[in-house]
Amino acid sequence: MLNYQTILMGVKMEGKLGTRAFLQGSEACVEAALIAGCRFFAGYPISPANEIAEHMAVRLPRVGGIFLQMEDELASIGAVVGAGWCGVKAMTATSGPGFSLMQETIGWAFMTETPCVVVDVQRVGPGTGQATKCAQGDVMQARWGTHGDYMAISLCPNSVQEIFELTIRAFNLAEKYRTPVTLLTDETTVHLREHLVIPPLESIEIVNRKKPKAGEQMFFGLESVAPMPSIGEGFNVAVTGSTHDERGVRFTADPIVHRRVIEAINNKIRKNVDDIVEVESYNIEDCRVGIVAYGITSRAIYEAVEEAEKRRVKVGYVRLKTLWPFPEKPVQKLAENAEKIIVPEMNLGQIVNEVKRVAGCSAEVVPLNKIGGGELITPEEILGKILEG
Amino acid sequence: MSEGFSPSNYLRPGLRFPFCPGCGLYVLSDTFLRAVYELGYSDFRKFCFVSGIGCSSWIPSPYYLADSVHTLHGRSIPVATSIKLLRPDLHVVVFGGDGDIVGIGMGHFIHAARRNTDILVIMGNNMIYGMTGGQVAPTTPLKVRTTTTPYGSFEHPLDAARLAAVAGANYSARWTTAHSKELKECFKKALQMDGFRFVEVVSQCPTAYGRRAGFKDIGEMLKWFRENAILVAEAEKMGEEELENKIVVGEFVQRKRLTLMESVYAVLKEAAQKDA
Numbered sequence: 165m166l167n168y169q170t171i172l173m174g175v176k177m178e179g180k181l182g183t184r185a186f187l188q189g190s191e192a193c194v195e196a197a198l199i200a201g202c203r204f205f206a207g208y209p210i211s212p213a214n215e216i217a218e219h220m221a222v223r224l225p226r227v228g229g230i231f232l233q234m235e236d237e238l239a240s241i242g243a244v245v246g247a248g249w250c251g252v253k254a255m256t257a258t259s260g261p262g263f264s265l266m267q268e269t270i271g272w273a274f275m276t277e278t279p280c281v282v283v284d285v286q287r288v289g290p291g292t293g294q295a296t297k298c299a300q301g302d303v304m305q306a307r308w309g310t311h312g313d314y315m316a317i318s319l320c321p322n323s324v325q326e327i328f329e330l331t332i333r334a335f336n337l338a339e340k341y342r343t344p345v346t347l348l349t350d351e352t353t354v355h356l357r358e359h360l361v362i363p364p365l366e367s368i369e370i371v372n373r374k375k376p377k378a379g380e381q382m383f384f385g386l387e388s389v390a391p392m393p394s395i396g397e398g399f400n401v402a403v404t405g406s407t408h409d410e411r412g413v414r415f416t417a418d419p420i421v422h423r424r425v426i427e428a429i430n431n432k433i434r435k436n437v438d439d440i441v442e443v444e445s446y447n448i449e450d451c452r453v454g455i456v457a458y459g460i461t462s463r464a465i466y467e468a469v470e471e472a473e474k475r476r477v478k479v480g481y482v483r484l485k486t487l488w489p490f491p492e493k494p495v496q497k498l499a500e501n502a503e504k505i506i507v508p509e510m511n512l513g514q515i516v517n518e519v520k521r522v523a524g525c526s527a528e529v530v531p532l533n534k535i536g537g538g539e540l541i542t543p544e545e546i547l548g549k550i551l552e553g
Numbered sequence: 554m555s556e557g558f559s560p561s562n563y564l565r566p567g568l569r570f571p572f573c574p575g576c577g578l579y580v581l582s583d584t585f586l587r588a589v590y591e592l593g594y595s596d597f598r599k600f601c602f603v604s605g606i607g608c609s610s611w612i613p614s615p616y617y618l619a620d621s622v623h624t625l626h627g628r629s630i631p632v633a634t635s636i637k638l639l640r641p642d643l644h645v646v647v648f649g650g651d652g653d654i655v656g657i658g659m660g661h662f663i664h665a666a667r668r669n670t671d672i673l674v675i676m677g678n679n680m681i682y683g684m685t686g687g688q689v690a691p692t693t694p695l696k697v698r699t700t701t702t703p704y705g706s707f708e709h710p711l712d713a714a715r716l717a718a719v720a721g722a723n724y725s726a727r728w729t730t731a732h733s734k735e736l737k738e739c740f741k742k743a744l745q746m747d748g749f750r751f752v753e754v755v756s757q758c759p760t761a762y763g764r765r766a767g768f769k770d771i772g773e774m775l776k777w778f779r780e781n782a783i784l785v786a787e788a789e790k791m792g793e794e795e796l797e798n799k800i801v802v803g804e805f806v807q808r809k810r811l812t813l814m815e816s817v818y819a820v821l822k823e824a825a826q827k828d829a
Contacts, residue, residue: 204635225824230638230817234631235664242624242631242661246603249622250639272625395601395620396640400565402615404623413568413615414623 184361189321189354190215192328193283193347194223195362197255200335201370202281203229204254206243208236208262211295212351213285216257237265241282245269248278249403251394253335255281259351260289260302263309270344271310272405277384277392277429279338279345279373281331286350286459288536297538298351300459300510306346307488313426315433317440318346318488320458324358330485336371337440341432342389348487350510351538352460382410385425389432433489441491444483448494451480453550454502454527456495456519458484460540461508467543472550479550490518499523506549508532508541558590563597565618572608575771577730577756581677582612584733588740600644603633605658607650608684608758609677627658630665633672634813641814644673644744651678651692655713659691662713666720668813669748675740676713676751679758687761694798697766714753718806723748725805729755729778732802739804748812755800 187195193216197205205224207217217233224231230247234240240256247254258266263284273280286302288294306318317337319330327349334345376383376391376399383390383401390410393399402412407422415421433440446469448454453472457465462483469479480502482494495518499505505527507516516531523529532549534541563586572578594600597619604610606626614623624632629647637645647654654662654676665672681699682688689699689706692713696705714727724746728736736754743750757763757774768774778800785803788796 204639206631206635225821226827228821228825230635230821232635232638232817234634235660238628239631239634239661239664242628243635245624246622246632246635247639250636252639254635268625269628272628395622395636396643398598400597400618400620402565402621402623404614405625406623411615 184359186357187324187360188215188357189324189327189349191219192324192360193257193331193354194219196328196331197281197335198223198227198229199365199368199370200332201253201372202255202335203227204244204247204252205229205256206232206234206240206247206254207256207258208234208240210259210262212287212354213257213259213262213283215354216283216285237262238269241266241269241273244280245273245276245278248273248280249395253279253339255283255335257283257285259285259287259295260305261292263302263305267305267309271312271314273344274310274314274429275405276403277342277390279342279392281334281338281345281347283331283347283349285354286348288538294537296351297536298460298510298540299535299538300350300461301514301535302348303487303509303511303514306348313430315430316346316488317341317343317433318348318486320348320484320487321353322459322462322483323353324356324360326485327353328360328362332368332370336369339371339373340389341436342373342392343429343433348459350460352540384408384412385410385428387428387431387435437489440486440489441493442485443491443494444485445481445494445498447478447480448482448498449480449501451478451498451502453477453479454498454505455479455481455546456484456498456505456507456515457481458487458515461510464508464541464543464546468546468550471543471547475551477550484515487515490522492522495519495522499527502527504528504530504553506530506532506546508546510534510541555587555590558587560586562595563589563618565615568616570616571611573760575757575759576608577679577754577758578608578612578677580730580733581609581675581754581756584736585675585740588737588744591737592741592744599642600646601636601640602646602648603629603636604648605629605653606684607653607682608679609648609650610653612648612677613646627653627656627661629653630658630661630670630672630674634665634670637671638814638817641671641818645671647672647674649674649676650683651676651680651713652682652690655711655716656691663716663720666717666722666749666751669721669723669810671747671749671812671814673743673750673752676753677756678713678753679756679762680710681758681762683758683761687765699765712801714751714805717749717751721749721810722751722806723810723812724750724807726751726803727753727755727800727805728802729782729800730757731775731778732782735802747814748810
């Protein structure tokens with residue numbers, strides 16, 4: 165029998181990856197996860213996320229990691245959280261319906277402060293919707309999918325290159341802040357095949373969770389992010405999704421203990437928003453029209469902006485690479501300068517309400533929505549909105 | 554055998570079990586600790602406990618001085634699965650109630666038995682949802698009155714121990730809290746085996762079950778366990794009607810099927826050789 169140490173230490177990636185590659189989004193996600201140190205994956209078949217599990221099934225055992233196909237999404241995310249408590253970086257991949265099924269356990273991961281990565285490849289919903297078609301309807305589910313008070317982290321890539329980069333970032337943020345992180349992608353981005361530049365491995369920043377020193381007993385509910393012991397290290401750690409004190413001892417009715425732990429796990433994210441938020445912005449200080457876009461939809465804004473500039477309309481944009489916590493500062497800046505802000509989304513309006521909240525009265529916020537059949541929002545449609553009024 | 558045994562060696566200092574007076578879970582936990590002691594473990598360094606939601610799930614969490622993971626309702630088994638695969642050197646023991654393991658957690662239970670996942674699942678079966686106040690469970694006998702079956706339960710109860718055996722477990726047994734001697738030996742045997750091991754412990758809940766089902770006191774409940782317990786071998790000779798309201802006790806299966814851990818690590822070995 166192999167020693168479990170071989171898993172924990174992993175195996176070095178091949179040097180040939182330090183070059184250009186032509187990969188599908190799903191493949192880039194898997195390679196990035198392995199580079200980030202992911203050594204456990206559990207999932208359940210669902211379109212359009214299957215390619216990620218299939219690549220993982222091939223790749224993980226080659227680097228000493230474990231792949232499991234579980235009986236459902238509840239089991240998948242449960243196994244992922246269990247792996248986290250063994251000191252192993254773990255992830256799962258799913259789509260809207262599976263993401264819904266996972267929500268209770270994602271809440272448990274927030275409460276137990278367990279690092280893990282959930283890839284949600286968005287498809288048309290609600291219900292079964294259109295299983296193989298692109299959508300962006302899970303934005304609010306990623307923020308508020310589970311009950312109670314928590315701060316979610318969601319990253320939203322718009323290319324194969326960015327799937328690669330944000331997958332690594334998702335693991336790093338999960339480890340740094342001891343929290344679940346959602347990579348909120350979509351059918352089209354994950355199925356794109358594009359050139360990808362994989363930097364030399366030694367130049368990629370990899371973050372690992374803070375470990376406790378011998379004798380330490382405070383493993384939960386610290387704003388500074390508590391150190392995380394692993395099972396089998398002799399810390400006798402008590403992990404629970406019930407309200408608990410810093411040692412992990414359950415308090416099922418005490419209001420003070422509840423406020424303390426919940427405020428701490430919220431503040432550890434809230435007070436580090438500037439570290440977590442990443443956007444791509446353009447002309448936000450000098451524009452008449454603004455755009456706030458994310459994910460696959462944001463690929464259409466570049467051409468729209470170019471065409472608008474040819475018509476002497478000054479356009480600025482904020483492209484959200486971090487969706488949650490919501491990038492308030494750059495959007496606020498955009499709202500101060502632009503007369504109107506267009507928010508294209510493949511849903512009937514989710515992020516637009518965040519933009520309205522942040523913009524207040526300083527800019528008119530105009531939704532641009534499209535749903536069904538996986539039809540993308542085109543540059544022409546965005547240009548039309550820019551030139552309107 | 555239990556000379557020198559002290560439960561305090563295994564319990565987190567400063568805490569006390571929260572169970573009602575007369576609860577069968579005291580016997581269940583004490584019997585388990587004695588089994589652990591008799592196998593030569595003076596502490597829980599080689600153990601990890603995983604549990605769900607319900608009274609039985611509170612046994613290890615946080616009361617055992619050990620690593621314990623208190624999961625959501627019904628989700629202990631998948632969490633235990635990854636823990637065992639990533640820490641094969643530990644005994645991974647799941648504690649749960651009947652509602653947790655074979656109500657809401659049924660899917661995981663059957664699949665873990667099918668996979669022959671190398672964990673020991675101990676199910677305290679009190680035939681009721683006790684923590685939530687006494688609602689009917691998948692294990693409640695026919696015609697018993699509960700808060701949600703005020704006219705008597707109209708569903709057949711589940712035979713969890715037999716189900717585990719059929720689904721592929723390496724070991725499955727059932728005893729009651731009136732059989733602590735047999736139960737202790739059963740725990741010892743299960744802890745020394747690989748693969749999926751299931752021990753169902755029929756346990757009295759005087760508060761949420763006994764009171765409404767018409768038992769005067771705990772003694773009456775234990776008497777019911779003793780008098781209605783039928784060994785597996787005897788039960789096989791009896792008809793379905795004769796077995797109604799009986800508690801079949803003993804071992805339902807004991808075998809050496811290929812386990813999940815053996816299979817997963819064989820795959821890892823094969824994959825590693827591909828690169829070599």
